[in-house]
Amino acid sequence: MRVDLGNALETTPGITTETLDRLDERVAAAHDRIAAGMADDEFGYAALTLPETADPDRIHAAVDGFDRPEAVLTVGIGGSALGAATLATALESDVDAYVLDNVDPDDARALLDDLPLADTVVNVVSKSGTTAETLANFLVAREAMADAGVDWTDRTLVTTGESGNLRELADRHGLPSLPVPDGVPGRFSALSTVGLAVAALQGHDVEAVLAGGRDGMASLSGSLYESPAYAYGAATYALAERGARTNAVMPYAESLETFAEWFAQLWAESLGKDGLGQTPARALGATDQHSQLQLYRAGPPDKLVTLVRPTERADVPIPETDLDGLAYLGGSSLGGLLDAEFEATEASLAAADVPNVRVEIDRVDERSLGELLYGMEAACVLYGELASVSTFTQPAVEWGKKAARGLLGGGDFPEADAVTEKRELRVD
Incomplete structure (x- = not known):
């Protein structure tokens, strides 16, 4: 996994290299805390050892x-x-x-x-x-x-x-x-029995997924400049502190659309605490250039856009055509067009002063996916450390579960009483 923060610098909201330099000292301290939690197999931190313990x-x-x-x-x-x-x-x-x-x-x-x-x-x-x-x-x-x-x-x-x-x-x-696995919240369990059993049933290389996770583990260090996961976690935290309270994750590969759903739970449930956090939005390139990009470029200046893509993929050539205005497409390919769309969107956001971060993997295969999933989990944990939130709990979710269970007769839960107290202003 590779992360490019260049288009998050000097934007609105934005960060500077000086911001990152100052933050790097806190990243080092956070890394020490994360490493200690991993070594002691503490709740939550145990998730970051799964590539070795699964x-x-x-x-x-x-x-x-x-x-x-x-x-x-x-x-x-x-x-x-x-x-x-x-x-x-x-x-x-x-x-x-x-x-x-x-x-x-x-x-x-x-x-x-x-x-x-x-x-x-x-x-x-x-x-x-x-x-x-x-x-x-x-x-x-x-x-x-x-x-x-x-x-x-x-x-x-x-x-x-x-x-x-x-x-x-x-x-x-x-x-x-x-x-x-013990000590692993569900949203951090992709690289465990929870996420890998289906891959095994489908005939995928489970060992390669875990090897990718180990690649991610090996890249963790005490500096954001040496760790793609920490670079992403630190930059997203710093941008959120400066007003980028929405993180629109936009993969440029149809096969990664569900990854954006996975990321949304990881980010929202882990970091949405005490009035803090960053709201994840899901988009798909190039499709959502035609539905959401208008808002990202010209709407409220409260967004970060995370652009994700593989750098290698199978391709489909575009046939030659004699239609006026379309001849430029002939001899190109769908992959070439998608890459051009990616880079154009990236540039258009930068031109509109919207912070955006590029995240790349080599290809959509088992090893690269393992590294990507691990990297985002580590980024999330680092963000939580920097924000001083309880990354591995989800009390707001538990409240709703108790209310629903009480309504169904599954126990006496005071949370269910709130349902009967709903305020109404009906328009029929």
Whole structure:
């Protein structure tokens, strides 16, 4: 992973090289804290050791009991699904991957009706084993399999903690299962059993993903000038402090669109504390040049745009044409056009005084993805250290979970009372 901060300098809002020089002393102290947390396997910091502690052999052993499936369905939500979905979407495979992460009844029914359930592995993921949305969707999927004459116990992989409903279910039925790593919040679990089981089922090189993560680990140092991850984390923090409260992440590769979703959870849930944080926005180049770029260039000066791209990719030539005004496209390629769009957008933002950062990987493959995911996690942790927020907790999310559970009769939670106290101003 490579990071270029040049277009974030002297912008509005913006930073200077002097800003970064001053901040580098704080980065060194933050790195010492992060390194100590990693060494002591502290909660949250343990996520940054996953490239070394994850056990690919255990993952392979769990999935080897399944014949090569036609499809994999991950039943999870948030961090229990987005890491796996990012890898599955980015990497090509003849095993289709789907995610059931919302409890929209129309979507759930349509998806289950279309899946070849007899040749689908259901990968159900919940650390607690009690996540309401995940367990509800799993019960619906299990019933759909039974209705289709499929023995769900032959087609289910469980990834969960040491106790809870899912662990009891796996033990009772002898289901293949994987442990969720201790001390790792879900949104930081992409490089663990949580994110890698689907990759293994699809036939991807899990070891290469972890090797990319180790590349990211090796690049961490006490200076932002020597670590791409820390350069990104420090710059985004400094820009947010100066008013860039929105971070629009814009990959220039269709295969990285789900990566932007993964990033949005990582950034929002980790850093949105105590009135601080940076709101992640998701965009896709070049598509959203035609829908969002107008706002980024000419709207409120409160945004950073993060442009992400692979520098190598397969290409498709553009045929020659004799149409007036289009001849310049002939002899070029779709990849060449996309690169030109990338650089034009970058330049247009700079010309409008909008800070933007370039993040590049070599190509969209297992190793580069592992490094990218790790790098963004490390950047997030560094940002949290610099902002003095509790990066690895999510109290606002827990409040909503308790309210919903109380409404459904799952316990006596005072948070549910707030629902009945809703203020109304209705217009019918």
